[in-house]
Amino acid sequence: xxxxxxxxxxxxxxxxxxxxxxxxxxxxxxxxxxxxxxxxxxxxxxxxxxxxxxxxxxxxxxxxxxxxxxxxxxxxxxxxxxxxxxxxxxxxxxxxxxxxxxxxxxxxxxxxxxxxxxxxxxxxxxxxxxxxxxxxxxxxxxxxxxxxxxxxxxxxxxxxxxxxxxxxxxxxxxxxxxxxxxxxxxxxxxxxxxxxxxxxxxxxxxxxxxxxxxxxxxxxxxxxxxxxxxxxxxxxxxxxxxxxxxxxxxxxxxxxxxxxxxxxxxxxxxxxxxxxxxxxxxxxxxxxxxxxxxxxxxxxxxxxxxxxxxxxxxxxxxxxxxxxxxxxxxxxxxxxxxxxxxxxxxxxxxxxxxxxxxxxxxxxxxxxxxxxxxxxxxxxxxxxxxxxxxxxxxxxxxxxxxxxxxxxxxxxxxxxxxxxxxxxxxxxxxxxxxxxxxxxxxxxxxxxxxxxxxxxxxxxxxxxxxxxxxxxxxxxxxxxxxxxxxxxxxxxxxxxxxxxxxxxxxxxxxxxxxxxxxxxxxxxxxxxxxxxxxxxxxxxxxxxxxxxxxxxxxxxxxxxxxxxxxxxxxxxxxxxxxxxxxxxxxxxxxxxxxxxxxxxxxxxxxxxxxxxxxxxxxxxxxxxxxxxxxxxxxxxxxxxxx
Amino acid sequence: xxxxxxxxxxxxxxxxxxxxxxxxxxxxxxxxxxxxxxxxxxxxxxxxxxxxxxxxxxxxxxxxxxxxxxxxxxxxxxxxxxxxxxxxxxxxxxxxxxxxx
Numbered sequence: 001x002x003x004x005x006x007x008x009x010x011x012x013x014x015x016x017x018x019x020x021x022x023x024x025x026x027x028x029x030x031x032x033x034x035x036x037x038x039x040x041x042x043x044x045x046x047x048x049x050x051x052x053x054x055x056x057x058x059x060x061x062x063x064x065x066x067x068x069x070x071x072x073x074x075x076x077x078x079x080x081x082x083x084x085x086x087x088x089x090x091x092x093x094x095x096x097x098x099x100x101x102x103x104x105x106x107x108x109x110x111x112x113x114x115x116x117x118x119x120x121x122x123x124x125x126x127x128x129x130x131x132x133x134x135x136x137x138x139x140x141x142x143x144x145x146x147x148x149x150x151x152x153x154x155x156x157x158x159x160x161x162x163x164x165x166x167x168x169x170x171x172x173x174x175x176x177x178x179x180x181x182x183x184x185x186x187x188x189x190x191x192x193x194x195x196x197x198x199x200x201x202x203x204x205x206x207x208x209x210x211x212x213x214x215x216x217x218x219x220x221x222x223x224x225x226x227x228x229x230x231x232x233x234x235x236x237x238x239x240x241x242x243x244x245x246x247x248x249x250x251x252x253x254x255x256x257x258x259x260x261x262x263x264x265x266x267x268x269x270x271x272x273x274x275x276x277x278x279x280x281x282x283x284x285x286x287x288x289x290x291x292x293x294x295x296x297x298x299x300x301x302x303x304x305x306x307x308x309x310x311x312x313x314x315x316x317x318x319x320x321x322x323x324x325x326x327x328x329x330x331x332x333x334x335x336x337x338x339x340x341x342x343x344x345x346x347x348x349x350x351x352x353x354x355x356x357x358x359x360x361x362x363x364x365x366x367x368x369x370x371x372x373x374x375x376x377x378x379x380x381x382x383x384x385x386x387x388x389x390x391x392x393x394x395x396x397x398x399x400x401x402x403x404x405x406x407x408x409x410x411x412x413x414x415x416x417x418x419x420x421x422x423x424x425x426x427x428x429x430x431x432x433x434x435x436x437x438x439x440x441x442x443x444x445x446x447x448x449x450x451x452x453x454x455x456x457x458x459x460x461x462x463x464x465x466x467x468x469x470x471x472x473x474x475x476x477x478x479x480x481x482x483x484x485x486x487x488x489x490x491x492x493x494x495x496x497x498x499x500x501x502x503x504x505x506x507x508x509x510x511x512x513x514x515x516x517x518x519x520x521x522x523x524x525x526x527x528x529x530x531x532x533x534x535x536x537x538x539x540x541x542x543x544x545x546x547x548x549x550x551x552x553x554x555x556x557x558x559x560x561x562x563x564x565x566x567x568x569x570x571x572x573x574x575x576x577x578x579x580x581x582x583x584x585x586x587x588x589x590x591x592x593x594x595x596x597x598x599x600x601x602x603x604x605x606x607x608x609x610x611x612x613x614x615x616x617x618x619x620x621x622x623x624x625x626x627x628x629x630x631x632x633x634x635x636x637x638x639x640x641x642x
Numbered sequence: 643x644x645x646x647x648x649x650x651x652x653x654x655x656x657x658x659x660x661x662x663x664x665x666x667x668x669x670x671x672x673x674x675x676x677x678x679x680x681x682x683x684x685x686x687x688x689x690x691x692x693x694x695x696x697x698x699x700x701x702x703x704x705x706x707x708x709x710x711x712x713x714x715x716x717x718x719x720x721x722x723x724x725x726x727x728x729x730x731x732x733x734x735x736x737x738x739x740x741x742x743x
Contacts, residue, residue, distance in 0.1 A: 614743040616743060617741070620735065622666050
């Protein structure tokens, strides 16, 4: 590896500022006024340090990286692990997304959560999350990444169940944590297997540093590499909400909307994508695993898109949309386009955060209403929210020139060019459905007549500037954010792809493997997207009665989609209920009857034994004297007889 | 005429046995104490008889020790009985079973 290594003194500040922000928020719990300033400030400072570091990196040679080694954490024989950070091309993109979008969401939260009675606790958790996420993306080895991985899982639990007084919220938090744990089990097994199988360095040292993995990945046997990759995929599926471990994400909408925007759209769920992109050398060794990854991504994308078609809660639609878009990213990873997946992470962060914050603005303006069927006509009353939401919708649908267009098209192009026609078709269908359901959401929320109660309708108002300014900034990013990754022969080409290439590799076969050229692909995808949007327009603006008629005519399909294919019920029956039954059995029989019975039984037996022997203790001295005499007689008899 | 040693030892044994039975059977604690004194004196008799029989004097010296101890013990014991009687108003050994388990 001939990469230029620059030593930075400031990388540790990037996770440090949010950690300090967390401590301040904990100490100043009863002074929310202070916390509302320090928490966003901490993230802003992180962003600035990250920006300065990335600028320094960009000025260095291609493939360079900044590292900072804090101290040795584990030193066990030949194996060692340090608390060390790195910023290379991949983590540069991630850290800017995390801190930049994170800062905007912190500012937004000042407005959205400012009047909540536990506002300080919210910002404390949010800053703790930023700390863990930054550990994850800045870690120089797989163990620091894992610490961050677990940390964001914890914070996700804390934030989803933020309003824990409601049982449903607490249950959603638990569900997220437990499902994540299932994924983490796979991740940990993969991590162990990797540490076990990797060849040592020239001086006999073992480690899980990314540099070491990069250098020695080729030493893995194909079967081992496949197993490791599939185990790591289980972890990524849990964190990034792919089939079959996506079920926690829709429930996670029980948390406050800024949480949904930050964690479940822009950052935490992309951790799985980042992890696979980071370990791309391992995945690239196993064509089997790559095929599994690609198929999983495509299936998830389509599956979630179908569910989103009929959901009535504004946040649930966006949640399933997130699962679907993550499926696109996983699909990109599976066909070898690691850099493209990261590109989509970036554009998705912009427009999905925008959409979620916009939804939060709508919910705020509608006095807490989340049911789209009770909305409508908000276009005039909440203009800034409307226009930014429109930009977000256009971006996610893939309107030409906006952010989502370039990243999604690049994914589709790579899928097709690497010879996966069926996956390509699945992705195109999913993209069409995306356009449909997003425009459906837009029309139902902002167009037509308002369908809410009189009181609610009267109270509808635009959100304050502290909430709308981040929306506008994100809208601008959703428009221009895709311009860093233009197709190869357009203007300045794929700047982002070239920047990432030293870390993520060049995707195979940029040449056309099929009969369609890149321009044709773009045209097909865009046409379908426009068709989807137009269909939504017909359904929800022109002929409002049509959806109801169709849902009656196709009620089997409609009910299935509305009930999310009854997957939650299936998991409940297959996994949860038997587990609860076994636990109850263990509790009532094994614990109460057997173990407690045994322990109490021993005590009881000793007591009963004592009750027998205590009958000799009469308290009457003359009885004792008689026993004494008996003993003397026995001793004398012994000596006389002998 | 010198009393044969065996007769004295026999008397001593009988007195001792009476004393033992008295300790075990009688209910009044003062009578129990009297029986204890009886046992001690039976042993004294045994010591003197054997000393006389051997012509030695050490057995007779031991008797002095035993008597001293018996006196002290009687004093202490009676003091305890009086203290106990003040609290419990009884000298019946059966009713003094406070250490019953």
